[in-house]
Amino acid sequence: MINQNFLINGESMTKWYAGVEAGGTKFNCIVASGPEHILAEIRIPTTTPEETLPKVIHFFEQVKQENQIRLESTGLGFFGPICLDHESSHYGWITSTPKLAWRNTQVVHYFEEQLKIPAAFDTDVTAAALGEGRWGNAQGCRHFIYITIGTGIGGGIINEGKPLHGAIHPEVGHMFLPHDRSQDPFVGICPSHQDCWEGLASGPAIKTRWGQPAETLPANHPAWQLESDYIAYALGNLIVSFSPERIILGGGVMKIPGLIAQVRAKTVACLNGYVQNEKLLQETDQFIQLPGLGDRAGELGAIALAQTIS
């Protein structure tokens, strides 16, 4: 772990950063310098930009005042789609999101103006990937992927140590997968694609298919065989596409006991030795892991994101 402490005039001084993990139901806000130096945290409901954003600013201002600190920069890990193109006039905006109140909301400029410090912007899943790379279970990896499987499914891709954005940014939760309707006649719940990965395997998809929430289904329920099949096919596709060194699987659904073990075995099985990645084949338990930062991967990821610009 990088030492965030600097001795100035004989006193230990920690550099503090503001982090925001913005999701569809809540904003997780944190002031920290790393997982072992968390000064304050708060959850603020996601309602409208007019209501939510000022509450976030108020929290950071309050923490600064109460602790007599300054903040170095802000890391903003947001639900998408967002504009990450620095050459676009829409850089720093939430763009065509299905959350209508948030469509075309300027985020980066607002935070920079309110807090008077620079802000770094990326998707929530890319922030989580940066957090896992810095302090979690992807330390030392240059090519890795963070996936969240919960209310939705999304992924942050790190290639050569840097977030991969492409023209907009990846949306791997919407990939198309084998769907054997004789085994699983469920049509899927994605409003755009019906039976894409998210449509078949997100928390709400599991709940709709089986009529009860994922966390209430016992470990021996057939739900988990299907779920691990879909996740394994998707990881197979991510492996043949990005050739990662590691995949971190976060999100609520991955907390089901035993699920990750099934996913590991099935991912290796479906690739059937074609990809001669020794780390995948010989150290599968390391290759496919849960987040080292647990539920804080996203918000600490926002701190890691903030640290990329200061």
Next chain:
Amino acid sequence: MINQNFLINGESMTKWYAGVEAGGTKFNCIVASGPEHILAEIRIPTTTPEETLPKVIHFFEQVKQENQIRLESTGLGFFGPICLDHESSHYGWITSTPKLAWRNTQVVHYFEEQLKIPAAFDTDVTAAALGEGRWGNAQGCRHFIYITIGTGIGGGIINEGKPLHGAIHPEVGHMFLPHDRSQDPFVGICPSHQDCWEGLASGPAIKTRWGQPAETLPANHPAWQLESDYIAYALGNLIVSFSPERIILGGGVMKIPGLIAQVRAKTVACLNGYVQNEKLLQETDQFIQLPGLGDRAGELGAIALAQTIS
């Protein structure tokens, strides 16, 4: 197009490069400085390294001698899997290929030793991508993908103007796709995965499914509806994974008249507006294109690859 001509002592002097596109049936070898300056070309059958490689060297030596030129560097675009990790002791090798005679063949060192010039090494499809980016239909794009659909299916990914390798290199032809067995009961021909993209949609897959070669099937044959379905799903997956600005579709199967138009329409249809990529939605004919370099994408790509190191 970059001007390859330099005036020295009042005379025009072209810089010449050696290019090798190494495939399963033949090595396409070329001496050129670009698509408009091709000095010599040859096709050499792919038999064994002991037989094929000396013939390739002999060709380049002969062209040098006959034309009284020197070669600046060699670009080697090879069938995979290959080792691209400069820190590995196997850098420059063909590794676990199913072509047994070529398994664990040292390629880069051999060419550098024989020709006494530096050699750049990558997959055949990444070389083709570099060629299309430099002189073909992906000029000006920083994020794009070259796909070949022929004897096999493979893809070269360019991200931020550079080949994406990850830990080994992508093998996108082996991605898993929706396969509705009630529409298409064909089990697929991939020896590792049966009904992955290559197993369902490569030239040999089409031939096995319908009992006749792809090029003999008329344009209104149901083969092309299935084929465009699979390609569209695969391009959808590539788009949500890499967020490219453009996709170039090469290889023999893509020469079927009308196929690319079906692929364009179905790719947009299957993503169903979810990815708000204006280039995809409004300029689909540019977003999904055939190679500007035609059948020479691979060998001229090897020249573009050679030029990255000289």
